[in-house]
Amino acid sequence: MRRVVVVGGSIAAVTAASWLRVRGFDGTITLLSAEKEQPYTRVPLSKTVLSGEATDASTALPPLDDSVVVRLGTRAVSLDTTARRVNVDNGDPVPYDGLVIATGGRARRLSPPGMSGERVLRTLADCVALREDLTRARTVLVVGAGLLGMEIASTCRTLGLEVTVVDREPPLRRVLGPVLAEVVTDAARKHGVSLRTVPGGVRLVGSRTLEGVDADGELLTADVVVSAVGDVPAVDWLTGSGLCLDRGVVTDSRGRVADHIVAAGDAAVVRGSGRRPHWTNAVEQARVAADALLGEDTSGASLPSYFWTNQFGVEVKVAGEPAGLGEPDQAEAAAGSMLLRWSGGAAATVNHTMPVRKLRQLASAP
Numbered sequence: 001m002r003r004v005v006v007v008g009g010s011i012a013a014v015t016a017a018s019w020l021r022v023r024g025f026d027g028t029i030t031l032l033s034a035e036k037e038q039p040y041t042r043v044p045l046s047k048t049v050l051s052g053e054a055t056d057a058s059t060a061l062p063p064l065d066d067s068v069v070v071r072l073g074t075r076a077v078s079l080d081t082t083a084r085r086v087n088v089d090n091g092d093p094v095p096y097d098g099l100v101i102a103t104g105g106r107a108r109r110l111s112p113p114g115m116s117g118e119r120v121l122r123t124l125a126d127c128v129a130l131r132e133d134l135t136r137a138r139t140v141l142v143v144g145a146g147l148l149g150m151e152i153a154s155t156c157r158t159l160g161l162e163v164t165v166v167d168r169e170p171p172l173r174r175v176l177g178p179v180l181a182e183v184v185t186d187a188a189r190k191h192g193v194s195l196r197t198v199p200g201g202v203r204l205v206g207s208r209t210l211e212g213v214d215a216d217g218e219l220l221t222a223d224v225v226v227s228a229v230g231d232v233p234a235v236d237w238l239t240g241s242g243l244c245l246d247r248g249v250v251t252d253s254r255g256r257v258a259d260h261i262v263a264a265g266d267a268a269v270v271r272g273s274g275r276r277p278h279w280t281n282a283v284e285q286a287r288v289a290a291d292a293l294l295g296e297d298t299s300g301a302s303l304p305s306y307f308w309t310n311q312f313g314v315e316v317k318v319a320g321e322p323a324g325l326g327e328p329d330q331a332e333a334a335a336g337s338m339l340l341r342w343s344g345g346a347a348a349t350v351n352h353t354m355p356v357r358k359l360r361q362l363a364s365a366p
């Protein structure tokens, strides 16, 4: 294998490219990114970059080694697995011996095509546009009370805006489970966020321009409406390639998709364990997938998945997936911090100093 092509321009793609070098791969690596910006991290986009506390430039990921050819503003449009070529929107097909798929996801929108006014937050450009709108706003309506929606709400409160969050379910339940979700929801209420549960879901109202949100017959309006209703895996370019697609590109536990092809990050769905659209997962999957491309199996001793969120003065760290596990079997609270453990394979802390590795070990302990 002499030529590796990595499709994607963020953490999974950059990690895979640099890990191949760490592992001694000395052939050519070409990274194709649809975005024009140098690779950056999305994590602060809903937090300090949205608030203006951190600069746009601070999001840059560490630069790749000069030997990696980075083609910014280059979108993969289709894949020919027989000829082993990636077709792109701005030049000749790019041949590969090994391919890493790391195209992540894009924000899901609720508005029909042609309607303006709905903001989303996935890219740096989304963040800049939303931040600009917020400077002229007094009220904000966030649709979606998951991790991203609640982080946006938190940041908007620090900017002094009046914030309503609406969702068909109580905030954060789907991802944190009832106990942990309530800890954060309580902090949100104390920070003055208005939380609305609309079991029937909401609908954006307007024709060419968004006029408001229909919440079970009541029209909610705000200066800014931002949807945080999940992301869609960016795998449309693989349609017709013959690869298995099922809400992402399907991989085995080592990130393998097909001969000479691996995938990692938010674009990937691991057969049997699903999709985990979080930062640490993107990093770890990218390394395992890069190793698999080189013929090595490093998937063995993995710890439970991990993610974190910061909102309303609460830092939550989660190992494993507590959402379906009900009440924790162990709960310790002291001086504003908390440690929770579920014997089903999860553990979480709130404003706690426990190192992440220890938390993950605790989650997997018998």
Ligand SMILES: Cc1cc2nc3c(=O)[nH]c(=O)nc-3n(C[C@H](O)[C@H](O)[C@H](O)COP(=O)(O)OP(=O)(O)OC[C@H]3O[C@@H](n4cnc5c(N)ncnc54)[C@H](O)[C@@H]3O)c2cc1C
Residues within 6 Å of the ligand: 007, 008, 009, 010, 011, 012, 013, 032, 033, 034, 035, 041, 042, 043, 044, 045, 046, 074, 075, 076, 077, 102, 103, 104, 105, 106, 121, 122, 123, 148, 234, 237, 264, 265, 266, 267, 276, 277, 278, 279, 280, 282, 306, 307, 308, 309, 310
């Ligand atoms: C605002 C925000 C805040 C977050 N905060 C946290 C957090 O606090 N904690 C946490 O654990 N996780 C967080 N996440 C999740 C985390 O950022 C993602 O899991 C991570 O970005 C996934 O990385 P990825 O490289 O797989 O995909 P992405 O980050 O989606 O990157 C995909 C890249 O591929 C490019 N691409 C897409 N299609 C093509 C194509 N056809 N051709 C070429 N390039 C293409 C895209 O332009 C992009 O550069 C957050 C996400 C967002 C959006």
